[in-house]
């Protein structure tokens with residue numbers, strides 16, 4: 001499910017779940033174990049996460065969702081990386097889709113080949129980007145870009161993703177070599193400064209207005225969608241991202257505050 005190797009004091013965690021490196025229980029466990037191993041090893045200075053078979057990751061294994069994924073749930077990997085002092089880079093080729101993009105967003109940095117496409121297609125599948133995509137994507141790309149990406153499921157080309165702030169660097173050549181070179185250059189940077197979870201969401205304007213505009217768009221786009229999906233949209237996309245960081249700054253009478261309080265019990 002995963003190859004673990006050490007190159008020049010850098011741990012290389014290579015997803016290996018052919019053909020498209022989906023994240024089932026076994027793959028998630030092996031990534032979690034690999035990251036822990038790299039963190040505990042004092043000779044390791046940094047980590048590269050990449051994928052075999054010319055693809056980073058096609059997301060969570062849809063076939064396993066019916067039975068429920070077993071621990072460690074993908075979010076545990078994010079929580080772990082958020083607290084790591086050693087820099088972690090996602091070295092992306094091919095696709096980073098759904099949980100694959102969420103995995104990349106857990107990392108402190110993302111580099112990609114020009115041919116890469118990234119997306120969060122969950123809503124089109126009736127799911128929510130429940131592994132941190134709604135929390136980290138707005139922090140990387142800004143609220144409007146994140147909203148578009150999440151509600152359209154469009155595949156974003158690497159260069160556009162770089163302009164949005166999702167990708168830190170476009171590279172050519174061997175993605176693993178580039179990943180090692182890149183992450184070694186980041187060893188002296190405090191990882192808490194680049195951890196997406198700890199950043200604030202970039203937006204301009206009034207949060208209640210933005211929230212209402214998004215809601216209107218979602219309702220019109222997903223006309224006729226079953227109520228639970230709309231509720232999830234409301235909860236996750238519009239509120240939860242903002243909830244942690246901004247709730248305290250909202251007026252107690254504002255609609256966004258009221259909705260957030262109602263949905264985040």
Ligand SMILES: CCCCCC/C=C/CC(=O)SCCNC(=O)CCNC(=O)[C@H](O)C(C)(C)COP(=O)(O)OP(=O)(O)OC[C@H]1O[C@@H](n2cnc3c(N)ncnc32)[C@H](O)[C@@H]1OP(=O)(O)O
Nearest residue numbers: 019020022058059060061062063097098099121127128130
């Ligand atoms: C609180 C609850 C929270 C729940 C949160 C759940 C979150 C889920 C997040 C997700 O990640 S959902 C999955 C999102 N990913 C996708 O939708 C990607 C779908 N795949 C593709 O678009 C394509 O497969 C590809 C990656 C672009 C590759 O295309 P290609 O033409 O090269 O190959 P295919 O023939 O399409 O696929 C090969 C093979 O792989 C199977 N497969 C692909 N993706 C998945 C997947 N995510 N899960 C399971 N299986 C997948 C595909 O079915 C083919 O299998 P086959 O047996 O050879 O037919």
